[in-house]
Amino acid sequence: MSDDTQPGLSALDRPNSYIGRSVPRPNLARLLQGRGQYVSDFVLPRMGHVAFVRSPYAHARIVAIDAAEAKRAPGVIAVVTGAELAEVCTPWVGVLSHLKGLKSAPQHAVAVDRACWQGEAIAAVVARTRAAAEDAAELVQVDYEELEPVTDMATALDAGTPVIHPELGDNLAFERRLDAGEVDRAFAEADAVVEASFGFGRHTGVTLEPRAIVADWNPGEGRLTVYQGTQAPHMMQNIIAKHLGLAEPQVRVVCKDVGGSFGIKVHVYADEMAAAALSKLLRRPVKYVADRVESFVTDIHARDHVVQGRIAVMRDGRIGAFEIDDLTGIGPYSMYPRTSAIEANQVVNLVGGPYTCRNYRARARVVFQNKNVMCQYRAVGHPIACSVTEGLVDLAAQAIGMDPVEIRRRNLVRDDAYPTDSASGLKFEALSHHASLDKLVAMMGYDALRAEQVRLREQGVHRGIGFASFIEVTNPSAAFYGVGGARISSQDGATVRLDATGAVVCQSSVTEQGQGAESVIAQVVATSFGVPIERVRVVTGDTDVTPYGGGTWASRAAGIGGEAALQAGKALRENVLSVAGAILQATPKSLDIREGAVVDADTGRERMGLDEIARIAYFRPDTLPAGVQPEFVATRHYVPKKFPFAFTNGIQASYLEVDTDTGFVRLLRHWVVEDCGTVINPQLVDEQIRGGVVQGLGPALFEHCLYDERGQLLNGSMADYLVPMAAEMPDIAVGHVVSPTLESELGAKGAGEAGTAGAAAAVMNAVNDALSPFGTRITDIPITPERVLKALGRV
Amino acid sequence: MEISLTVNGEPVSAAVSPRTHLADFLREELGLTGTHVGCEQGVCGACTVRLDGAIVRGCLVLAVQAEGAEVWTVEGLSDSGEIADLQAAFEARNALQCGYCTPGMLIAADDLLRRESAPSREDIREHLSGNYCRCTGYQAIVDAVETAAKARRGTSA
Numbered sequence: 001m002s003d004d005t006q007p008g009l010s011a012l013d014r015p016n017s018y019i020g021r022s023v024p025r026p027n028l029a030r031l032l033q034g035r036g037q038y039v040s041d042f043v044l045p046r047m048g049h050v051a052f053v054r055s056p057y058a059h060a061r062i063v064a065i066d067a068a069e070a071k072r073a074p075g076v077i078a079v080v081t082g083a084e085l086a087e088v089c090t091p092w093v094g095v096l097s098h099l100k101g102l103k104s105a106p107q108h109a110v111a112v113d114r115a116c117w118q119g120e121a122i123a124a125v126v127a128r129t130r131a132a133a134e135d136a137a138e139l140v141q142v143d144y145e146e147l148e149p150v151t152d153m154a155t156a157l158d159a160g161t162p163v164i165h166p167e168l169g170d171n172l173a174f175e176r177r178l179d180a181g182e183v184d185r186a187f188a189e190a191d192a193v194v195e196a197s198f199g200f201g202r203h204t205g206v207t208l209e210p211r212a213i214v215a216d217w218n219p220g221e222g223r224l225t226v227y228q229g230t231q232a233p234h235m236m237q238n239i240i241a242k243h244l245g246l247a248e249p250q251v252r253v254v255c256k257d258v259g260g261s262f263g264i265k266v267h268v269y270a271d272e273m274a275a276a277a278l279s280k281l282l283r284r285p286v287k288y289v290a291d292r293v294e295s296f297v298t299d300i301h302a303r304d305h306v307v308q309g310r311i312a313v314m315r316d317g318r319i320g321a322f323e324i325d326d327l328t329g330i331g332p333y334s335m336y337p338r339t340s341a342i343e344a345n346q347v348v349n350l351v352g353g354p355y356t357c358r359n360y361r362a363r364a365r366v367v368f369q370n371k372n373v374m375c376q377y378r379a380v381g382h383p384i385a386c387s388v389t390e391g392l393v394d395l396a397a398q399a400i401g402m403d404p405v406e407i408r409r410r411n412l413v414r415d416d417a418y419p420t421d422s423a424s425g426l427k428f429e430a431l432s433h434h435a436s437l438d439k440l441v442a443m444m445g446y447d448a449l450r451a452e453q454v455r456l457r458e459q460g461v462h463r464g465i466g467f468a469s470f471i472e473v474t475n476p477s478a479a480f481y482g483v484g485g486a487r488i489s490s491q492d493g494a495t496v497r498l499d500a501t502g503a504v505v506c507q508s509s510v511t512e513q514g515q516g517a518e519s520v521i522a523q524v525v526a527t528s529f530g531v532p533i534e535r536v537r538v539v540t541g542d543t544d545v546t547p548y549g550g551g552t553w554a555s556r557a558a559g560i561g562g563e564a565a566l567q568a569g570k571a572l573r574e575n576v577l578s579v580a581g582a583i584l585q586a587t588p589k590s591l592d593i594r595e596g597a598v599v600d601a602d603t604g605r606e607r608m609g610l611d612e613i614a615r616i617a618y619f620r621p622d623t624l625p626a627g628v629q630p631e632f633v634a635t636r637h638y639v640p641k642k643f644p645f646a647f648t649n650g651i652q653a654s655y656l657e658v659d660t661d662t663g664f665v666r667l668l669r670h671w672v673v674e675d676c677g678t679v680i681n682p683q684l685v686d687e688q689i690r691g692g693v694v695q696g697l698g699p700a701l702f703e704h705c706l707y708d709e710r711g712q713l714l715n716g717s718m719a720d721y722l723v724p725m726a727a728e729m730p731d732i733a734v735g736h737v738v739s740p741t742l743e744s745e746l747g748a749k750g751a752g753e754a755g756t757a758g759a760a761a762a763v764m765n766a767v768n769d770a771l772s773p774f775g776t777r778i779t780d781i782p783i784t785p786e787r788v789l790k791a792l793g794r795v
Numbered sequence: 796m797e798i799s800l801t802v803n804g805e806p807v808s809a810a811v812s813p814r815t816h817l818a819d820f821l822r823e824e825l826g827l828t829g830t831h832v833g834c835e836q837g838v839c840g841a842c843t844v845r846l847d848g849a850i851v852r853g854c855l856v857l858a859v860q861a862e863g864a865e866v867w868t869v870e871g872l873s874d875s876g877e878i879a880d881l882q883a884a885f886e887a888r889n890a891l892q893c894g895y896c897t898p899g900m901l902i903a904a905d906d907l908l909r910r911e912s913a914p915s916r917e918d919i920r921e922h923l924s925g926n927y928c929r930c931t932g933y934q935a936i937v938d939a940v941e942t943a944a945k946a947r948r949g950t951s952a
Contacts (some may be wrong), residue, residue, distance in 0.1 A: 655938060731916075
């Protein structure tokens with residue numbers, strides 16, 4: 001083994017290290033020339049297109065379906081009802097055993113007997129073109145008997161409210177309580193107690209490429225090949241096989257370019273399962289691409305929480321206790337297989353997480369309702385926990401007349417206190433709240449901003465500054481899903497191969513969603529094996545090709561997949577050097593691989609190129625000494641074990657202006673300091689942070705899935721559902737503090753979700769800072785002009 | 796209906812149904828899948844193409860309306876090298892993640908730079924405000940367009 005422990009040379013700063021360098025992503029040129037391969041672009045011979053007849057009612061019994069006319073329509077291949085499809089695809093129930101008491105009802109690929117939300121598929125129409133399928137879908141006659149919908153989560157558990165799934169007994173999917181420390185005593189002894197109700201609107205991912213799948217059942221091979229925009233190919237392989245009655249090796253999932261995921265494309269969707277089942281039923285390829293309206297009514301929605309929060313504080317700024325009561329509505333089914341209880345569970349886990357306070361009481365209730373399904377989306381639970389925590393901390397500061405920076409300084413867990421844990425039991429290996437806060441305050445020029453704020457206030461301009469400290473779950477171990485019985489891998493693998501010209505191919509089980517996973521894997525392999533990065537090609541997203549693994553979610557690809565790639569690269573280096581040693585009559589330990597050549601480890605003098613050693617190994621193995629068998633492929637896997645999650649931390653700040661006449665909020669600047677451990681590619685990390693922030697700013701100000709009391713989505717189009725566009729978004733400054741995880745040699749934690757975790761909290765606090773002269777506050781997001789004007793008493 | 800037009804410099808004739816929009820025509824008839832479809836309501840900008848020198852939403856123009864027109868898509872503009880500087884700036888700045896908005900974004904940005912040699916960051920944000928990007932948060936895109944504008948000024952001066 002080459003020695004990585006020589007002075008000044010860790011695995012990360014080897015002579016040709018790419019760790020910490022902003023190298024461009026290898027796949028950008030393809031995407032820039034419009035030569036990506038998205039599932040939407042796929043065409044296969046004999047391919048049928050499916051369109052779905054979807055329920056116009058939030059809750060209705062399906063009395064009868066008459067498909068006769070649709071079946072006669074031009075180009076139609078088949079019209080299939082839920083009952084017919086159930087012969088090919090078994091239903092599923094979205095529960096996990098470690099979420100005690102979580103219950104849900106069986107969900108079918110296409111509804112059987114009853115529709116439980118507006119937009120649920122009632123029948124599938126397959127035709128030669130999508131347009132023909134849509135035309136025919138309009139000819140399917142469905143008799144519905146409308147049932148009373150349950151839409152208001154506040155009354156979902158009331159005795160008079162209908163129970164959506166009578167066999168479950170009530171509309172409560174899950175409940176969790178936590179009581180740590182001495183909460184009652186802390187409130188009794190507090191100098192001030194402040195409470196507020198925080199509301200979080202339902203919103204959704206709006207990936208620019210909608211969900212898309214092409215399923216190709218080949219009866220001749222007995223194999224189903226599924227081209228899918230997914231974050232978790234192996235999970236999908238397992239689930240599709242399971243519900244279609246196939247063995248896992250009969251299913252291959254291929255994931256090429258994906259037009260945005262963000263957690264939207266990590267779940268099992270009924271209509272995608274239907275497409276796979278239809279391919280098997282019809283013995284030909286079937287394509288389904290959601291249109292935008294379908295995306296709004298069937299892509300998972302997120303958030304939709306109302307949290308009652310209470311904080312106890314002493315005059316010196318010490319926080320005495322946090323108490324929360326969270327209520328969230330998840331639609332009619334818990335999503336499969338990750339469940340819809342994870343977000344509320346995370347809220348309970350995360351509230352108060354950055355602070356030393358040990359007194360914490362929480363309750364979370366998760367209820368069913370007749371709206372679209374709700375599940376994990378980027379930064380699961382974090383924006384809620386962060387907004388509640390940081391909103392309460394600011395209210396506490398206001399109550400005792402303390403600056404928001406000062407109250408955080410006095411309560412954030414000290415940087416030298418690690419390892420430690422939170423009141424809710426989260427384990428922290430090494431965080432940097434104070435270093436992050438100090439850096440942020442310096443970056444933003446806090447004192448000058450405050451002075452500007454005061455000056456402008458005198459001119460009737462109302463600007464606000466808001467902070468949000470946060471912690472973020474990354475690199476999850478099996479504690480997330482595996483322990484609950486889900487076949488969702490928490491480990492990842494990498495196979496690195498030296499080919500006959502000295503170039504390297506790495507097959508990795510993480511997936512590329514545009515975040516740059518393939519770039520990061522290439523950087524790590526180039527570094528640990530010792531070649532110029534141009535020589536490394538990374539292959540992801542094919543269950544026939546890559547090692548088994550989890551994929552890309554929960555900020556895990558770089559930290560877990562990256563470590564597997566690092567170790568695989570090292571192992572291959574060892575294999576190659578053992579052969580080089582035999583050829584060069586040197587001990588392998590005295591050699592190294594740098595810049596694509598075998599060199600003397602001491603002097604760096606080149607001994608032979610990798611192309612030469614590959615030539616000998618592959619074409620002239622007869623010249624090698626007896627007993628030397630080159631093994632120029634190495635595979636390694638990695639999973640974190642010491643800590644269930646590698647928590648990251650950071651802090652965000654927002655500077656904005658509230659127009660008190662129109663209610664509009666203008667974002668002026670946004671700052672983030674975050675600590676994701678080793679930064680493999682600074683540019684990619686910064687862009688993950690910025691993109692994440694904007695996905696938090698959207699729900700803070702604009703994004704909201706609006707339902708009426710009958711469960712009808714009122715704004716299911718991009719014209720009506722507002723997303724952040726370039727003109728409204730601010731420039732975002734990003735800074736870093738680096739506390740590597742010592743669990744892995746790479747030391748990287750995740751960076752994909754931190755931006756989303758704290759952005760809305762910073763904005764809410766900034767708006768309330770701006771509104772403070774008016775003695776009013778807003779604790780519901782999105783903070784629309786209407787809400788601002790109402791808070792000001794102007795409408 | 797029979798239509799004849801020029802796409803990326805090549806003459807094209809085809810029979811299309813009157814309801815087929817230009818983006819579907821380009822993607823499905825001609826296999827030019829670089830033009831992406833995001834909302835089909837003219838809001839997201841993913842299907843932006845150049846038609847007779849102006850940028851249009853491919854989903855808001857019917858294929859039959861393009862009769863006799865000259866259409867350029869990202870594939871043609873890439874092969875001709877016309878937007879190579881913007882593409883290089885996008886690559887250097889990582890101004891794309893999933894890449895789905897990118898063809899439309901490039902064509903919209905090029906439209907601005909053809910008309911405005913020194914746009915401010917606000918001008919760039921305003922001009923691109925009809926092109927939705929869910930990944931980047933826009934700042935990298937604004938940076939890349941700013942860089943390309945500067946470079947174009949440098950080479951034309």
